[in-house]
Amino acid sequence: MNTIIHMPGFWAIIFILTATALIFLLFPLFRSGSRKGKTLFLSVFIPLWLIAVPLLYWQWGAALRLQDTVALSKISQRLESTTKAANVSKEKILETFTLLEKEIDFSALALAQLGSIYNQLGLYDKAIEVYAKAIILDNDPEYRTQWIYAYSLKNQGKLPSDVRMEAEKLVQLSAKKEVINLLAIDDYFQGRFEQAAKGWELLLATDEELADDRRIMMQNALTKARKQGNLQEPSQNEISFNVHVSLAPALASAVGPEDMVFVFIKASEGHQPPLAVVKKKAKELPFNVDLGDEQSMMGGQPLKPGLSVKVIAKISKSGNPLDTQGELRGISPALVIKSGLHSVELIIDERAA
Template structure:
């Protein structure tokens, strides 16, 4: 910061120069101004004397004119080379006071509105951190200065989780969820932090967060993994296998996490066998799902934005209110055809094939919340095994 303050000081001196130099220059020209005023007074006195003599008959008109011309030449000679002085009413005190107040006022305004702390932080960030503690400190400073930056809040929360500080991480993920419009990935991280902060104890809040995350994204990895862990630790090994197999299906073939996840599934199968229960069989190929064609009414084209989220889901006509299968698009993708199948189920026990009749819903949500939006389309009840393409036209306000 030393070079910054040096540069600021040089600029301040330059500004003071604009104020003080004219004042000093005016002081140097003051004697010349006084001498010129004296010459003018003598000239006027000489003219008065000539006019008096002419009135008394001492001087003729020609002599009067010659004397006036001579007096004018003397005045011109006396003032020749003199500098024209501009009259000013500021005097000396006002410019001096301004010269003192300008730097003080500038410093006060900068300390209040300036960003010296951000300048210093940017200098620190330019140098790679030498330790995890230093990196964490920098992230904390960045979040403190930019509390509305969701990326910084989220990254600091992940850092706290890596350092086994789940309670602090949960507070940050809660902030990030509000800032991001409750994105599924953030909700999953928040639920996981709460779970470990509570000593691996499940709660209704954690269940609600994982349900909301999977409603927004049925393949949200953190929620699926967390539900599997909780089920395994509560000895619900069949549920753990179901969640982990869903998660395994979302991972790339070369993902290093696949081996650990597969190991967990095998341990759960082994526990089922040790308890005298039949191991959960490999999931059968999912049947063909419901094909849904989704479009936007032309009258709404100017009222939505391309990035607005579009949730397409099926809900049981007679059953739980939770969606059975969900797909997420954006307005820019419309019109589009999606397929809702058992593989899109939020929970293994709530599969599309388990319910004979369903209702299809398409919702536009600018905030990215699947349970609340601005525009909506609903279908009449249909059979869950219908092979016909179903059409949804989003054309009404979401109540």
């Protein structure tokens, strides 16, 4: 088995080497009490360290990229030789690529590529297996997405409960559109037509990069979900916000699990009450919330096209939304309300003065 140490290991090794060097080099100097020696050592060591670490990091990254290139080349060569051979059985292909796995098991990128090939061949169990190996090497959201996709293919759209939980976590962390679609497909085949419709409505309203053919397929799926669930098509004048709220890691230590998170929409100008509010506990972060007229303040102004608003998330330890002392918050840029669905990404990343 080929092995390499990935980037997290790089920093661990740098720390160990630095600590070892300091112990061996500084200990004799401090015992001798030579101030001149200490000053000379620090004036030489620190600049060298600042130069050496970036160089080592660059070299390390280049080595990893080279190993990925070598592994991908092996897949390409094996795939080419397999396709050239006449009348090759699926069993023989499986045997060939299973042996190849052992040659490339140091590269998450290559394992993910092999998983894609397994998916194309209909070998979904093998795809799931190699994607899992890739995730162990590199917990990249893209590899996790492909792992979920392999399960969806294997089960004709349905996701096992544990895989669905992982998909929901991934959406909360990164709001990946591919995973939202896989969850909507699972909802449809599990008979949860309203949830499926909401997922596809969100993607159709917010994914500006959606290709035309994919948009048509998704619109057809949405139509079927509405028909199966006897759902009414939403009014063109309906206004809603889907807000993904997360907390900046640097502020995590300042937040308790029982602190309250208020997410609200308010006019960009003036000091009017919020137009719509939702509250959740901090332990639920990151999360998605929907805001619309159903979440409006009693007697408050409704959401209407043309109004300039900001979406705000704030954390209150007291549970009082009016308490501003030392609050943590995230604020969106001003945006003009239009009919339909608005998708907003909010990061709580600042402390009020």
